[in-house]
Amino acid sequence: MDDEEILRRLREARGTDPSYVGGRIVSSVSTEPLPVSLEAYRIYSDVNALDTYLFPSVKILEAEVIAWLGSLLRNPEAAGYVTTGGTESNIEALYAAKKLFPERKKIVAPKSAHYSIYKAADLMGLRVEWTDLDRNYRADAASIRKAIDKDTLAVVATAGTSALGMVDPLEEINESCDEVFFHVDAAFGGFVLPFTGTKRIDYGLRNLDSVTIDPHKMGMTPIPSGSVLFRDSTYLEALSYTPAYIPVESSTLCGSRSGGSIAAVWVAIKSLGFDGYKRIVDKCMENTHFLCDELAGIEGASLVTEPDINIVGISLKAPEKTCTRLRDLGWGVALNRDIGCIRFVVMPHVSKEVISRFTVDLAETIKKK
Template sequence: MEETGISREEILSILKNAKSADTRYERVLSSMCTYPHEIAVLAHTQFIEANMGDPGLFPGTYHLEKQVLKMFGSLLHHKNNPENCGYLTTGGTESNIQAIRSMVNGRRDIKNPNVVMPESAHFSFDKVADLSGVEIRKASLDKTLKVDIDSVRSLINENTIGLVGIAGTTEFGQVDPIEELSEIALEKGLFLHVDAAFGGFVLPFMGVRYRYDFAVEGVTSMTIDPHKMGLSTIPSGGLMFRRSEYLDDLEIHTPYLSISKQYSLTGTRSGAAVASTYAVMRHLGKEGYRRVVGQCMEQTQNIVTGAGEMGIGTVIDPVMNVLALRVPNADDVRKRLLDEFGWHVSITRNPRALRLVVMPHIAGDIVELFLNDLEKLI
């Protein structure tokens, strides 16, 4: 850091150069994030200094957070005062860590706890294990890449404190059989967390009705991320519990703030993300999100059709706007798509396939360009 600062113009020039080196989303088919909605950006800038870690100083922003939680409740069929049953997080990783933390704190009688979840669970749960010492037991998947219920049952023992199901897996966009996991959770008195970080802003706006949320009796908590398909700014996540006592299990005394207790993992929390999420959800409404999801699903089907014409199938029929193409030599194709054409795609682990996420920035002309470039390599 220099002794004397530099001019505004120099700073802006440096920032412009840095920004120009960043990847624009138009050729990104690997990310579950996208450009935020313009009204989300506007709201974010207006609340940039608001800290939800000390909400007594920012009652207006805190009120917006409560309204967002009510809207989450409407999407996720939460009927029991949802505004008192969660908070806005930095994203799915924090939400998943906190859900497992609530499981652990609610079962302090278990000395060596374990949690059973699918092999397809997000890597954030491995961070939970590293941080807390909780044993993560991973159940195998069935032929449709949903968690295998028999495998789940086989992993449960006297130290099991909870189960995890995924509504929109990161690699394949698959939805686990949450109702069957719920039956096990109710039978054995276990906490059931549903990671709907991606699917939470997709599944409610599709024509197909999936039972994966609080409408299912055994679901205890849920992750939902507005900064993915919700079109909010980064970082915007959400964690909700069925009842407030599960949130109370995260309570920490805060003697020198304007509030007496805190539930979040992070101390300082972005009020700007709260305002951004509130603004875009109120602005788009369910009708607007149905339109966004519908467009993404249309382009997903266009890729499936175009790839099919090249003789390329999918690992599973896409459940949402995530698909995996059975491309020969997928790792080599991925590298060449990037090196020769600038396309950012990713690879699934098992089976190896070309993974694509069709976010709102992927328009019809982009799909056509991608398919043309893919055909050159195939």
């Protein structure tokens, strides 16, 4: 088969799935990457970011990315790296916690934490004590305080939970973390909250040790591109390993790493800057409020809770049936089985027009019973 034909088949395969441009993907934390960021990925796609002795330029790009993300969190000392995404970042952060407290075996995390926390614990022979949520689905700080004991190595909180986008009470939780490692998973909210300024997430929280922030969610970069940021370089130094066969020091969970991911993030932040991201986030928040207003007029649909960011839980009487029907109409929606709601993520490709079409279909679907 010649390349032309192979690519034709590939495009055909891709064409069978929905695209972001059509606007019907409304339950995903991904969006169409910035074209210039995609091009950056291509330019650096043959660069292995492990081999910094061969490709020193990628090290410089990554340092600039980490410095910029550090500035978002008001920490010029922040040290970290570009990961494959939130899962790797969370595992790396908890790996650093384990290095700090090798004797301790317990992680304390609210029930709303991402499932990668369970994976990290399971991989490292640790256990998770899952703590309660308040009635708005945020972590209950008192439950966390109670769960912390001498065996606790880390506490995890989330800034933008996967299910509902809720921001845990970070300042209150921080107060309980004097003796333990404190990790904040801001995989989604990390590219939202610094631009809305509505909820604080920064290293002014004195016990904060590490933060997960994913550019490949609200940062407009291609997958894979996540990041983990530690308070300073000592955490990574503790994880450092020097293989005998190459002249590099590696503190990253993965060995070979895509230079493409690093270049893609570098270009996105140069292209958009703080103001560009703020414009995108402001629009998403404006559209989130528009969605909430539209939902208020639909009988049989309601908000699970007032959203903290651009993720909305839509509570329904017959969630499974409604979700299936919406999917039949071509909507890319996902059902949350625990809460019995649809998760609607107001990503940059979800315009007011898309929201209007969705709410019309939702209202008609509910009426049909």
